[in-house]
Amino acid sequence: MHSDKDTNGKTLNICPGPPGKNDEIILLSLASCDKKYRVVRILGGTSLHSRLHSMGIVPNETLKVVLRTGGGPMAIAIKGVKIALGRGISHKIEVSEINELSQVSEEPK
Numbered sequence: 001m002h003s004d005k006d007t008n009g010k011t012l013n014i015c016p017g018p019p020g021k022n023d024e025i026i027l028l029s030l031a032s033c034d035k036k037y038r039v040v041r042i043l044g045g046t047s048l049h050s051r052l053h054s055m056g057i058v059p060n061e062t063l064k065v066v067l068r069t070g071g072g073p074m075a076i077a078i079k080g081v082k083i084a085l086g087r088g089i090s091h092k093i094e095v096s097e098i099n100e101l102s103q104v105s106e107e108p109k
Helices: 046-054
Strands: 002-005 011-014 025-027 036-042 062-068 074-078 081-085 093-097
Antiparallel strands (some): 002 011, 036 062
């Protein structure tokens, strides 16, 4: 587990998961439609963390970008629910793309 400090100097626990060689962390506002991403970190205070947590947007959770407008809000699907996020909030969520090819599921024989 990695820890970081917020703007008030308080320590935040961040669970980025195991790092990979090709993990590129981007802001959710820059994510492409119809791709899956893993939430890496939320760049905000306790109020934003609490609000996003209540919507199921937490580190290590998987989401999919459903709709992205040029400079306005975007829609994501997370845990089977579609959620609209404003541009300001989407600028505060760091994600990394999930490479479908690297996730090989093993079926029991």
